[in-house]
Amino acid sequence: MKWKLASTLSITSVIALSGLASQVSAAEATETTTVIEDVEEITEAAEQGDVSKEQLIDRIKEMFPDKFAEGSDEDFHMEFYSHYPEEENTEFYNIYYSKDSMNANFEFTSEDLELSHFSFHSQENSDALYPPEVSKEEAREIAVEFINELGYGSDYELNESAADRYYYGTNRPLTEPVEYSFTFNRLENDIPVTDKSIYLSVYGNGEISQFSSSNPHESAQYESTNNILDKNTLLNKLKDELNIELQYIVLPDYTTGNSSKAYLTYREVPTVDGISAKDGKYYINGEYADEITDSGQQVKMLTGSSKEAAPITKEEARQLVEGIMEPTVDGKTLHIEQVYERVYPDGTEVFDVNYMYMDDNGGFGSAVSVSKNTGELLDFYGEAGTNGSEQAETEISKEDALEKAVEYIQEYAYVNMEEYAYPVTSNDMYRSYNDNYSFNFPRVKNGIIVEGDSIRVRVSNSDGSLLSLSKDRSNITEWPAADQAVNEADALESIKDKIDLELYYINENSDSMKEESQTLQYKLSYLRADSDNPLFFNAVTGEWETYAPYIESPDGTNQDIHVNHQWAEDELNFLINNNIISVEDLNNFDGDAVVTKGEALEILIKSITHVYEDPYFEEQPDSPFTNIEKSHPLYPVIIQAVEMGILDTESSTFDVDEPIKTEELSAWYIHTLGLEYVAQQHDTFQYDFEGADDISDEYRGYVALANSFGLLEYNDGNYFNAQDEVTYAQLATENIKLVKLISSEKFEVYY
Template sequence: MEWKKVSILTLSSAIAFGGMAPIANAAESVTTDSESIQFEQGDGTSNSSSSVEETEASVSIEELVSRIKEIFPEKFGSASEEDFRLEFTPYYPEEEQDIERFRVSYFPRSTNNPTHASFEFVGEDLELSHFYYNPENRSDALFPPKVSEEDAAKLAAAFIEEVNPSGSYELNEDANRYYHNRNLPLTEPIEYRFTFDKLKDGIPVQSQTASVTVLGNGEITQFNGPRQSGDEEYEAATGLLSKDVVLNQLKEDLAIELQYMIRLNYETRERTAYLTYREIPAVQGISAKDGKYKMNGEYVDEFSEEVEIKMLTADKKSADPITKDEAKELAKKLLETDEEGTTLHIEGVMERENPDGTEVYEIRYMYRTGNSGHGSSIEIKKDTGELLRFSASRNYNPNEEVDENVSMEEAVEIAVDYIESYAYTNMDEYAYPITSNNVIYGRSDRHYFSFPRVKDGLIVAGDSINVGISKEDGSLVSLNVNRSEVDEWPAVEDAVSKETALEAIKGNIDLKLYYVDERRNGKTDTETQTLQYKLNYLRDDNREPSFYNAVSGEWESSDPYGRQESPNEDIHISHPWAEEELNFMINNNIITVEDPETFNGDKILTKGEALEILSKSLTRIYQSPYAENREESPFTNIDSEHPLYDVIVRSVETGILSTDEGTFGVDENLTRENLSYWYIRALGLDAVAKRHEIFNYNFNDVNQISGKYRGYVVLAESLGLLTKNDENNFRPQNKITYAQIAIANLRLAKLITSEDFELIN
């Protein structure tokens, strides 16, 4: 997030505070413009004309606007109908075809008003299924929050009851417990996110959840309701086996085997191999009625014996580099279609490098039928000519019957032939699909197989060749190669015994009763295609994603995005006058605390420490994953390996730091005039501050202000960011502490997010 431009209103306010001399041309020092801003809706669609051909809706825009005003009288009660627009009606393949949806967007006619919203209604009753609202001003949702998390949860529950009064919902305490372990800037509003489970007879329905986002000021800005699925049928919640009986049976039957697992660090892009134990076969659920295990989409009475690993074998083909034109021709060959009225268009061939260093051709294509089209892209490895990612995008209707001319057994061998033709490098590292690992996907037009990678006789979880074969004609529908480049693999002999691991895994298993959606291939087995729910006990031990490290014998986080609870989440420090502010910044990963017992809020900060706190207060700081690819440092004493490199580069980008001086005094103490300088540059008022001769200096200690910082100090004081004391002294040379910067940064964030400033993403 970047910020720029201050309105004349702000400068006028500064004059009113007495900081500026009342000269006529003071405001001319800042250039403003009236560029229009394009917004992005909460669902990711932009405010541009829909490319989807609009059809006549069965509900008028007048009816929809009336419904919006009924639900949100305070927000939209006085809005003009001209501010609303009926968009295309979205379609979800898993829903009944006769379920109608209506999407409405809201943009005020005033180009200066950043408020926008989107709504989605479903069914004859126009039940709200989606809502996103971006208010004009979010500054009142910053710290301190006007509502607590507990109060926000009550507001969210009341909202769900209002928009869906016939449903019964329960707050899911375990949802959204994790987030990226990065800083949350002070310029972003406080948001509380809640997930609610829909209940049937007091039992959660697994596929039916609702989510609500509440700002720190109590305003609801986002709602996503459960998908509608037509008539719903539920098994009676009677005659159930007790959880203890089912759990004990599972533990008695459970078996495990050693495997490798690859974990990707999404920040550094490094892949690490671990040894772990996997359960065999994989149990997807257990019937609460008869205790049968659900595996590979089927209910069975007992575990089947594990099938031995059967490796793929093939003669090595020569892996020769491929040119751009050859890659284009290969794509045409794979994508050609005989569908009447449809033509294939290759939109472009791009050369690029994947994050792992693999050089590829990315070929974008489109199937065009009349005025409509659909397409995707494929990746071909430059130095071998192999497919890395391929999908033959086709029009897909889940309710359309497809003749199954190719059996699953036949499709497996066809898939192997395609691998030999298009993914042959390292083919001998992969095995035939293992039944207990298979997952049934909701597609009726294809057979889908996962060929696992094998290392030292062990399956490598996450590395596989995935192939989709058309049931109708055996053609290649999709092919994706997942192979991790790992230098070090833990030795098999270093793993703890199977007996030790099994006891640890059994001790980590729990079950919870849910209603579970049993649809297959987008529809049910009944003629009416009603949704049938089954009662199952589902594994409930993965609320905190983890895996068993077979070398250390410990449980470790397995979240794919490296998310975890903030290390500062439970820290609470004391301070006589800045306790709440300090703890808020600590919990938002803006201030780092090594030891809460020794943390001193009155400790004087160095420029390096203060700059990191300021940068994290105003924007998200991301670590560059590759040091060798980092741009040249703007300061001679800060190289790309310096721990503050990313902070300093970002501070230069946002204007906080000037590069006029060749070095940055990381270890120097930060003074109040230094901080004033950073603040005013962050606000984009550098040009004004340099004209220090236009200001009134009504400080008793004005002579202590360095000449370079005079205009910055008077502006910072006039805007209320750093204030004078009772003796009318600014104290420009006083050193800044943790407590002082916490208070001042919150003031700055409040000013930047006010209506006097524009935030540019």
């Protein structure tokens, strides 16, 4: 925890005894020195561009006069570079701003200094936290105005239908700013262009937080809009020719990451990604076809490996990784930093081998997960550090790359490989922006493809070396039988009802972008407008269900999740929608119900920081409480609370089911602020409210401090009810006040 005290508090003399402010100042000074040294190196290497630093600063101040007008030359640091193979003839100018607790990054292209990327962050962001100062509608107006100021207004249109949802495997704390996201589509002949969009975000205080746009290609030709085929005609034709078959979907528990259940669904075979707006041909598996052929996708299974699984030690895991990685990359030497042992949520025991490529100027690295019981790779990423990574003069074919991928599975992911099939669809075989090959080998169970279980292999296009490998295999024992599925004809009709098309310009020859003076050809095509639908058809129940818990941007008006309350309705809904409060039955949720200690602790920790259920790089510590084992659902929360100093371990047990009282919650709040030492000086405090005699001795100082900060205040009758049991509504509103306090300019706490 880092914290800063910038002004006096109500109990000034006692706080002054702690001397904590000077400690923070010294720490901050040390951090600043390190950053400046790095900046000087970047600046020296950056003065070679055609555009000067002064020109970029002037451009920034022109675009953001209110925010950066007072910035000096020393506050800006410049770097000149070109990147991305397909844009090798485009110059990019990167300059970043850093002053006090605020920083921003800018990227401009060409001598016209067209803004392509921008991001802004300030540690003093309390005005952007919940409750937001601007609504989503007001933020939309700000976004549109900014786009118009950049001169994009006539070429771009706000995509009102863009999904403003994002998935969380964890909570979104109250300490993170409210942020509204918007997408603007590039238009040509009033038709959106697929790879020319602008993404923009606005903080809850109305400030632009992020901006990103694709760099327009110098030369592009767009297909004529004459003789476009009718959308409804093509849509009906697609529905008439559609084929489906059964498929499994494995959905994880998004709290723990553990694969929890297998569902039976129907999928299209083959999947039609789009239809040409000119000739009506179907776009299937990366190619155009005149018709949809039934059973066009044959499943070919991998052959089992002769290599036998065997348990390995930490040292053997280290040696395995050393054998895969290059000893040196770009002058940097491989170092195996540490090998940790941990357990996946599904019980799989693994070794995490952490590696770094280092030289005197720093380095880079990652981690490799190796199964302790089988010795196979479960998760490997070595993009820049694998054997055979030297650039070859010739490029290998897709067929050769696929053969290499299978060899890597036989060598490193051999256990149960006979349960997996060769890539089936175009989505299982593709080339990334740098042209390396990516393959997805889906698992097959009971003759049915399993979505969510697969082996993913990435192979270098230059020499076939292994770049990455990851393997998923759920330990699910109950799989719905095919004969449990609803009638295929009924399912097909339900699926047809969800299908829709939308007209786009699409770039079908992106590989040619690397060729100098190549003109991009944009073709008109109807794309699937339902491809991002977060629903799947449950073949057993015949109902549509969501793939995962999802939430909308936190504007407090989520219509998907809503509970009622007389005076804390907005606060409760915001915390529920951001996965801070967990509710199993929304229809029967009572905001005035008493909160248990376990629930209150979880809600508090999730209000101020992210809760990660499975520590990645560290072995799980023993629980400080005899009644809380590592398997307990609140174990991660309790461990974080102890490590953050919020929960003490003087008692051998922690009663998660006991109601939380106001006085104990006060203590948690003061521990959160890091002022427990001050609270211990309670003999010097004056209690100017009724009910002080009801406060337990161990909590007297905590209650006084919390009360002085405006937290858990006494009622209108000047009476503080120390023994009252806290409700969900009270906890929600008080947590919001706590976060506003610790994020303010006067008093800041960083977790």
